[in-house]
Amino acid sequence: MERKAIIKVRDLKKWFDLRESFLEAIFSREGRYLKAVDGINFDIKEGEIFGLVGESGCGKTTTGRLLMNFIKPTSGKVYFEDIDLFAIKDKVELRNLSLKRQMIFQDPYEYLSPWLTVYETLAEPLRIHSMVKDKDEELDRVVEIMEIVSLTPIKMLLPKYPYELSGGQRQRVVIARALLLNPIFMVADEPVSMIDVSLRLGILNLLLDLREKYSLTCLFITHDIAVARYMSDSIGVMYLGKIVEKGPAEIIIKKPLHPYTQALISAVPVPDPKIKVRPPPIKGRIPTATDLPTGCRFNPRCPYAKDLCRKKEPELLEVKKDHAIACHFVHEITIVYPK
Amino acid sequence: MSRSNSVLLDVKNLKTHFFTPFGVVKAVDGVNFALKKGISLGLAGESGCGKTTTALSIMRLLPYPGRIVDGEIFFEGVDVLKLSESELTNFRWGEVSLVFQGAMAALNPLFKVGSQIIEPILFHKVAKKYEAVKRTRELLELVGINASRADSYPWELSGGMKQRIMIAMALACNPKMIIADEPNTALDVIVASQVMRLIGDLQKKLDLSMLLITHDISMIAQTCDELSIMYAGKIVEHSDVITMFEYPLHPYTYALINAFPNIMGQKKRLEGISGSPPDLIDPPKGCRFNPRCSYAKDLCRREEPELLEVEKDHAVACHFVDEILAKR
Amino acid sequence: MKLFSVAPKSAKAMVIIGTILDITLIFFIFFGPQIVPYDPNEMGDNPLEAPSWEHLMGTDDLGRDLFSRLIIGSKYSLGISLIAVGVSLFIGLILGSISGFLGGFLDRVLMMLMDSLYAFPSFIFILIMAIVLGPGIWQTAFAISIGRVPANFRLIRSLTLSVKERGFIEAERGIGASDWHIIRHHIAPFYLSILFVTISLGMARGTLAVSGLGFLGLGIPPPTPEWGTELAIGRPFLLRGAWWLITFPGLFVLIAMLGFNLLSEGLDTILNPTLRRLK
Numbered sequence: 001m002e003r004k005a006i007i008k009v010r011d012l013k014k015w016f017d018l019r020e021s022f023l024e025a026i027f028s029r030e031g032r033y034l035k036a037v038d039g040i041n042f043d044i045k046e047g048e049i050f051g052l053v054g055e056s057g058c059g060k061t062t063t064g065r066l067l068m069n070f071i072k073p074t075s076g077k078v079y080f081e082d083i084d085l086f087a088i089k090d091k092v093e094l095r096n097l098s099l100k101r102q103m104i105f106q107d108p109y110e111y112l113s114p115w116l117t118v119y120e121t122l123a124e125p126l127r128i129h130s131m132v133k134d135k136d137e138e139l140d141r142v143v144e145i146m147e148i149v150s151l152t153p154i155k156m157l158l159p160k161y162p163y164e165l166s167g168g169q170r171q172r173v174v175i176a177r178a179l180l181l182n183p184i185f186m187v188a189d190e191p192v193s194m195i196d197v198s199l200r201l202g203i204l205n206l207l208l209d210l211r212e213k214y215s216l217t218c219l220f221i222t223h224d225i226a227v228a229r230y231m232s233d234s235i236g237v238m239y240l241g242k243i244v245e246k247g248p249a250e251i252i253i254k255k256p257l258h259p260y261t262q263a264l265i266s267a268v269p270v271p272d273p274k275i276k277v278r279p280p281p282i283k284g285r286i287p288t289a290t291d292l293p294t295g296c297r298f299n300p301r302c303p304y305a306k307d308l309c310r311k312k313e314p315e316l317l318e319v320k321k322d323h324a325i326a327c328h329f330v331h332e333i334t335i336v337y338p339k
Numbered sequence: 340m341s342r343s344n345s346v347l348l349d350v351k352n353l354k355t356h357f358f359t360p361f362g363v364v365k366a367v368d369g370v371n372f373a374l375k376k377g378i379s380l381g382l383a384g385e386s387g388c389g390k391t392t393t394a395l396s397i398m399r400l401l402p403y404p405g406r407i408v409d410g411e412i413f414f415e416g417v418d419v420l421k422l423s424e425s426e427l428t429n430f431r432w433g434e435v436s437l438v439f440q441g442a443m444a445a446l447n448p449l450f451k452v453g454s455q456i457i458e459p460i461l462f463h464k465v466a467k468k469y470e471a472v473k474r475t476r477e478l479l480e481l482v483g484i485n486a487s488r489a490d491s492y493p494w495e496l497s498g499g500m501k502q503r504i505m506i507a508m509a510l511a512c513n514p515k516m517i518i519a520d521e522p523n524t525a526l527d528v529i530v531a532s533q534v535m536r537l538i539g540d541l542q543k544k545l546d547l548s549m550l551l552i553t554h555d556i557s558m559i560a561q562t563c564d565e566l567s568i569m570y571a572g573k574i575v576e577h578s579d580v581i582t583m584f585e586y587p588l589h590p591y592t593y594a595l596i597n598a599f600p601n602i603m604g605q606k607k608r609l610e611g612i613s614g615s616p617p618d619l620i621d622p623p624k625g626c627r628f629n630p631r632c633s634y635a636k637d638l639c640r641r642e643e644p645e646l647l648e649v650e651k652d653h654a655v656a657c658h659f660v661d662e663i664l665a666k667r
Numbered sequence: 668m669k670l671f672s673v674a675p676k677s678a679k680a681m682v683i684i685g686t687i688l689d690i691t692l693i694f695f696i697f698f699g700p701q702i703v704p705y706d707p708n709e710m711g712d713n714p715l716e717a718p719s720w721e722h723l724m725g726t727d728d729l730g731r732d733l734f735s736r737l738i739i740g741s742k743y744s745l746g747i748s749l750i751a752v753g754v755s756l757f758i759g760l761i762l763g764s765i766s767g768f769l770g771g772f773l774d775r776v777l778m779m780l781m782d783s784l785y786a787f788p789s790f791i792f793i794l795i796m797a798i799v800l801g802p803g804i805w806q807t808a809f810a811i812s813i814g815r816v817p818a819n820f821r822l823i824r825s826l827t828l829s830v831k832e833r834g835f836i837e838a839e840r841g842i843g844a845s846d847w848h849i850i851r852h853h854i855a856p857f858y859l860s861i862l863f864v865t866i867s868l869g870m871a872r873g874t875l876a877v878s879g880l881g882f883l884g885l886g887i888p889p890p891t892p893e894w895g896t897e898l899a900i901g902r903p904f905l906l907r908g909a910w911w912l913i914t915f916p917g918l919f920v921l922i923a924m925l926g927f928n929l930l931s932e933g934l935d936t937i938l939n940p941t942l943r944r945l946k
Contacts, residue, residue: 055527110834115856125842166615196385197554201598201611230600253602267532269557270603273580279532285497
């Protein structure tokens, strides 16, 4: 009954070295680091959509790129189907594993080659990996994938260049291309934030359908917690490089425990003028990840902060089944967010 | 919620077109609305529907190759389109000011923010040197920034603070009306909600009229009194926010409201809006929304519906309003 | 073609005028011998004759028709420039793309080399090479080619670097494309897009370089009627009043420069902003 975890992230860290000059590298003892991701743990089960939510600078995009092997971690491990991703030396094996993991990005225009038509863009992966025998089979496959992602009318769109498509269409091309490689895992990094409002649901629903049909496992990265709720089975909330709360989506949304999660949720405007949302009672802004607060990273802004919070960093601990939070005083926090 | 306030801004049949080498982009093509004193109106629609162009037309700040080709704009009874250049300099900022989209980039990085706020005050002769400095400090406090920050440079401030500075600048000359264009662009969720709260509070406190332009109708639900929905350069529905959200009549309004995942209530599957945003050089014939409308009939493809008041203070531009109501 | 029709009038004018001038000159290169009124080497009886209906641009001190000489001269002034542009572009392309794409140690070495060469004003560098190599057709072509390599290298390299960072390159890697595939199919088209402009501009500068060397006596030696060489030869006769011997060679150089510069600028205006607008 328990589905297995396709992705297992263990104490993953990515620190970017900011030391600029040679001299600084020799002389500064500590080194200046941008601790983009600073020790995160989570699992994603087969067929699950895990929503990684956070504001800018929290490290969610970096996490996505680490999982895709676009960048190397400073420390920690990522297991993909129980294989340690960063320990693989064999180039061929690495390549095969890379194909099983695909990514869709925020700006579909930027991620499509301006030189290729829709047809050529979709045919390219087929050709590179010799996945089809001849031109007929190639066309069949392209048409097939366009139907799957509802990129229609097919005949009209085949010869078009990216600049002739709408944002939604471009993103569908990106998704179609990723699907052609039969991935089992997808990272979607803010896939709809640059797309027109009326087209967003189309893309979101498409991803949900694909998950249904192909049992696709997905890491969905977004700053919009409402979208995260719509898409995800589980949600992880990130703040300054760490996960502060993690659990089933509905629980996180309805009964958030961590003060930051509560703040995020209470900040979301709702489309109902009769319910007036109060902005969260937290002050200040997100500090830069080079100059982290001591102790719990959220303490300068937390309305409940006490002495212990300034001294010791809380660990991410499970307080209820599958619901983990990183806070010293979890039991003392009342739920501020109105139902 | 209709107060018998006097009308501050009256826009009648405004048409603003852009004459590009690719064709004439009919960005605003017959827009009517009225903004009363002390009321905030949200103008919602997707990108490219003409909302920003409307704002720029009101301020007469249209970039080349845009031109107002038809219609009238009256501000307190004065014909804005007939103002001379010198009268316009008083009008802009003195009567109506604008918080631009992505305004944070509008701050000059070479000057301290205090001097940037003082500039319009001095230019519009609202106050002289000493008074102006005092007023700047007052404005900063009004927007929730410590007055000592007047000596900071823009790059020393966060996105949220810069946006507050922009708001302070917009208020510098005691305008009667503010236009805010996507004020939350590039702001984090929490900061954005604080800024919106600030804008809402200031609007009520200073009894300003406000035109809030955004694609996020939830923001309008939270901050504004009235709501107008724009599509393809035209207004398709208008009423007060409560009516709009409870009884949306136009199919696009309904679809737009339901296009945003909600954190409240039950989790359910939402339906998107089919089709693509319209081409403004060659918009669809008849009702511009017809290619994407699930209720579209023949008449919709031939004849453009007018914006008509169907009940008190609730106007819709749709041929089949009654049918839609019945189906729902 | 769509790009051309929506371009501003000034750009269109530039491209049209430039193209007309250039085509005329290129026509001279290939069909010069057929159309010249006189044999450029034929010495006549009326030396230093001012321009007249018989000799449109006058004659030189040996009675040769200047007009015919200059038309034939275009084969050298322009032809060598073309060769030089081609060679330097080719070298710059190979080195620039490898350097930009691979980066690392190789890139740093090449950059240092090219930067140190680039620090010389290119004409001085060409001059020095020409002095070392001596006058002659191939020597001149070689000197100018090498002289232009650093500039082309930098251009291609920076273009490669900026494209390399773009999202779709990463997406290509994501679908498993090899480096070579990426360069060939996704980066190379960018090179093509700057090709025309780079070539026209190169021709303008190259022609000036050839003529410059010729004028200084370091380029193509007489009696080859290269424009700069003709200018050099004609100069002493100015004192005798033979103004046409320097005016017309100079005019040809001017027209060549104008033609290529106009073409490249017009093309640049048309191709670039519109590409951006198409977004």
